Amino acid sequence: MSSKPVLLLTTICYYSLVFSLLVNFHSSSASSSTNETDRLALLEFRNGIFSDPDGVFQSWNDSVHFCSWFGVSCSAQQRVISLAIPQQSLAGTLSPYIGNLSFLQAISLDRNAFHGEIPKEISDLLHLQELNLSRNFFEGEILDYLTRCSELRIINLQFNHLQGTIPREIGSLSKLVSVRIHENNLTGEIPPSVGNLSNLIDFGASFLNLVGTIPASLGNLRSLYSISLAGNQLSGPIPRAFLNNTSVAVIAIPWNQFTGSLPEDIGFTLPNLQKFAISKNEFVGGVPESLCNATGLQMLDMNKNGFKGRIPNCLGTLPEFKWLSMAINDLGSYSVADFEFLTGLQNCTQLQWLDISSNNFGGALPGSMANLSVQIAILSVANNRLTGEIHSGWEKFIHLNELRLSNNLFHGIIPSYFSKFPNLESLHLQGNQLSGRIPTTISNLTQLSELDISDNRLEGLIPSGIGSCVHLNYLDVSENALAGAIPGDVFALPSLTKLLNLSCNMFTGSLPREVGKLDSLNALDLSHNFLTGEIPNTIGDCKSLEYLYLQGNSFNSSIPPSLASLKGLEVLDLSLNNLRGEIPIDLQNISLLQYLNLSFNHLQGQVPKEGIFSNASSVSLVGNNMLCGGVLDLNFPKCPTYKAVARHGNKSQRMRTWLTAISVSVGLVSLFAFLLIFKARRSKKKPSLDYPILPSFMRVSYRDLYKATDGFSSGCLIGSGSFGNVYKANLEETDTPVVAVKVLKLEQRKAYKSLAAECNALRSIRHRNLVRVLSFCSSLDNNGDEFRALVFEYMPNGNLEKWLHPVDGSSRSLSLTQRLDIAIDVASALHYLHDLCETPIVHCDLKPSNVLLSDDMVAHLSDFGIARILSVEEDSAFSSTIGIKGTIGYTPPEYGMGSIASKEGDVYSFGILLLELFSGKRPTDNMFVEGRNLPDFVRTGLRDMISVVLDPLLLPGGGDGIEPTMEGEGSSNEITEEEVALRQRDSNFTERVMRSSQYQNCMISVVEIGIACSLESPAERMKTMDVSIKLQSIRESFLASTVRRTRARPALDPV
DSSP states (O other), X not given: OOHHHHHHHHHHHHHHHHTTSOOOOSOTTOOHHHXXXXXXXXXXXXXXXXXXXXXXXXXXXXXXXXXXXXXXXXXXXXXXXXXXXXXXXXXXXXXXXXXXXXXXXXXXXXXXXXXXXXXXXXXXXXXXXXXXXXXXXEESBOOGXXXXXXXXXXXXXXXXXXXXBOOGGXXXXXXXXXXXXXXXXXXXXXXGXXXXXXXXXXXXXXXXXXXXXXXXXXXXXXXXXXXXXXXXXXXXXXXXXXXXXXXXXXXEOOSSEEEEEOOTTHHHHSTTOOEEEOXXXXXXXXXXXXXXXXXXXXXEXXXXXXXXXXXXXXXXXXXXXXXXXXXXXXXOOSSGGGGHHHHHHTTOTTOOEEEOOSXXXXXXXXXXXXXXXXXXXXXXXXXXXXXXXXXXXXXXXXXXXXXXXXSSOOEEXXXXXXXXXXXXXXXXXXXXXXXXXXXXXXXXXXXXXXXXXXXXXXXXXXXXXXXXXXXXXXXXXXXXEEXXXXXXXXXXXXXXXXXXXXXXXXXXXXXXXXXXXXXXXSEEEOOSSEEEEOOOGGGGGOTTOSEXXXXXXXXXXXXXXXXXXXXXXXXXXXXXXXXXXXOOGGGGXXXXXXXXXXXXXXXXXXXXXXXXXXXXXXXXXXXXXXXXXXXXXXXXXXOOOHHHHXXXXXXXXXXXXXXXXXXXXXXXXXXXXXXXXXXXXXXXXXXXOSSOOOGGGSOOOHHHHHHHTTTTOGGGEEEEETTEXXXXXXXXXXXXXXXXXXXXXXXXXXXXXXXXXXXXXXXXXXXXXXXXXXXXXXXXXXXXXXXXXXXXXXXXXXXXXXXXXXXXXXXXXXXXXXXXXXXXXXXXHHHIIIIISSSOOOOSOOSGGGEEXXXXXXXXXXXXXXXXXXXXOSSOSSOSOGGGSOOTTTSOGGGGGTOOOOHHHHHHHHHHHHHHHHHOOOTTOTTOOTTOOHHHHHHHHHHSOHHHHSOGGGSTTSSOSSSOOOOSTTOOOOOOHXXXXXXXXXXXXXXXXXXXXXXXXXXXXXXXXXXHHTOSSGGGSOOHHHHHHHHHHHHHHHHHHSOOOSSOOOOOOOO
8 A cells, every 4th residue: 555545544543632632822921810711611511511421521520630630631821721521411502602712722522412513613713723613412503603713633523414515615714625515405516716725635525415526626635645525416527637536545435426438547646545435326338448557455345337358367366445336237248257356355355345236247157266365254146147056165165254155046945054154144145046955054153144045946844953043034945946844943033024935835744933032034925835734823913914815725723813914914825825713803903014815715604894804805705605684785695694504504505515626626736836846947037926916025125225225316305304315116016116315414423323123113003194114224335334224105195284384386285174184194194103103202303304295195293213223321210302302493492401302392392393284384483482382382372362373375365275275296185076066055154164163163172272282381281082072072063063084084093
């Protein structure tokens, strides 16, 4: 490695070290009064802190000199020159008195929970050299006043909530060596003035909302070592002047919209390049061979672009090369010559990551691949056209963590030496032509969490020792020729949480009672096998099941009533079995059930009419000729009376005999047909299944989400908030292709909880007014950084914020009844979160932008539980910092005084939202100054005239106050024919209703609830259950006395 890059990094470390030393830069004439100024300023700083769980300030008292206080360093003249209190869980605001520490050289308050704006008084610190406020919750803009701090060397403001643009004046801070502003809410372009920072070594501005191009002036930064601009919306080609900067070692610009091709001489103009990450852009052309001239190159990440041709053979000459990721391009031509680069890579003894998946590689992998570095941890060649057997020489790759060979044409057996990979966590071999048995030695893979060997030609038994894979959470062996009994070890794996799929095999015997041990499993698929006997009652112990497929077997018992205890079940398929008896009536009480198939069994008796059975399009009962009753659309005969049953008993007995004979015949024919189909399904293409496969139990990879959002492009961006950006995504291969993806900001990485555990908890929370968490992605991006995202159902009508305060000139508006409906929906959701969940959940950030509207304008509450996922301290009583406890205007006053998040705090936020919903005024409106607020404004209107405080759209002539005429996407609201006739007879319809006492009473009652919820004292606020009941009563009373509502709503029911 060149000594110059090392020297540049050393310079940054030097500056950070020197700021913590006690140095004397000032004259000895400093008086005791100026020292007193420093002491008082420190005390004011302490007074701005309202949470100190670690007792940092215990030493801040008069028993010791302030220069000995924790985190304080002074010069020989006892003037404060450094204030360093990082990572101490402090919460509060940064006092403006910090500007009185006139000799301060370094501020380091990173990894705390400061909020509010950065005080402008910092610009008075003319000796300041280091400013580190990273990983807090600061808001507002980056102060252009900072340009007065002409001695600044280091600015670190990353992972905050700063807004605005990068100040143009930043170019005047000529001594800057490091600028890090990652993960804020900044917009605009990169100022060309950054090119004036001639001493700049490190520039990091990733995951902002920057647009435009990279300024050519950045080519003037002759000391620049590292630049990171990932996750923005930058576009255009990379300026040639920038690529001529010989000092640059790290370029990380993935997740943008850069175009063009790479210069052929890029390796000569960037000879010190070490890491080159440009994935998920729109680059085209070939991969320049000159990159090999950068002899210190360690990482080459070019995923998801449009590169063609071959991977340079010369990469093998790079002694420090560790990472090659070229997936999802157009590389290769299905020829043997495409693999020549692998021969060179065998010289790269530090290689750890090799991903060439989803390209045009074909044929057999060369034997030289077995000579790759023993350090390799990630090896992926999936989604190509590779043939031959899996190499026998790979057993030396003992550090493998992930092996993906899926969707190729590999044949032969699964090598037994895979058991020698002690660190293997993910093994994907699906979609090949592998045969033979599953190696018994697979039980040695004790770290394995994902195993997918589906869609091959495997036979024999599932090894009984698979129970040793105690971390396995995803097991798919479907579409093979496996046989025998299902070993009990499979059902003794408590780690199975995502999927157990044994479908389309030849398993026999009964379903063990141990299936009930899978109490954390999300999806179980045992369909299309030869299982017999009863479905054990213990199936009801699988409390987390959402998808259960048992169709196409020979179960011959009754349907176990315990299935009704699976309250989260969404899909149940028991068709094509020999089930007998009656349909358990309690199945109708599974409120989340969306699809039920009991067809082609021998069921009899009365069909329930409620729940799933009330919707004939969601239930299939055909082939059960002894059923009766049910809703009319199911077309079953009416159930006979007792006398009729007695009179026709003998006839019925003969009929059952005939039906039994016919059913046996049909069953044999079906079995024969199934065997023929089973034999025929050896083609590469997977068959289309006849039952719904929903995305919530399918793996959603980072690549899937990137493709579905067009590279997280601005065109797919539908929202942005403190937790992250939300994108509309198109997951093409699912039955619910359009979803919403929230990419989380990982602001507290060290204390970041298990996303999988938290998401599974959230997915168990089910309510008609909560946005469903469908899936999640917990992975690494191509830079090796953490990536976390949640997948939600998509709401076509956007959020309530856009309906109350449209900014696009839309004429759509909400009617009174719609506003009542939305209020009831949100109150019902809060009541469920607070009082009906097994573990109560405090939302922490209730506001209009977190209320989403479906295509029929039903409100769904989003972002519930995310504060818990992103909590700073897992076990601290202060479990949710101010930064994730609300939004200005909706946050209860007690939070500002240090109170922890509470149900009462949510009620306050709901009260503000309710008042905004009916007044049309934001709580942050400019009219609310000098202590006035929205509740006070509405309270005044109650004393004077209610119409003064109402949204003008609810007043006569102000819009469609009673019923809407909407132009929004997905609208399904219609005015009934009776109402149209009524309006035609009376042109003053709206005005008459406005004058009516019913309307007045309705409005007054609603805003009284809003005021009661937003009282200053938490103990005096209403409970969410009372709010729900009261709002429902108000709505019903109003509709009963005015016009008939157009959208029927169910009675109050929390689930």
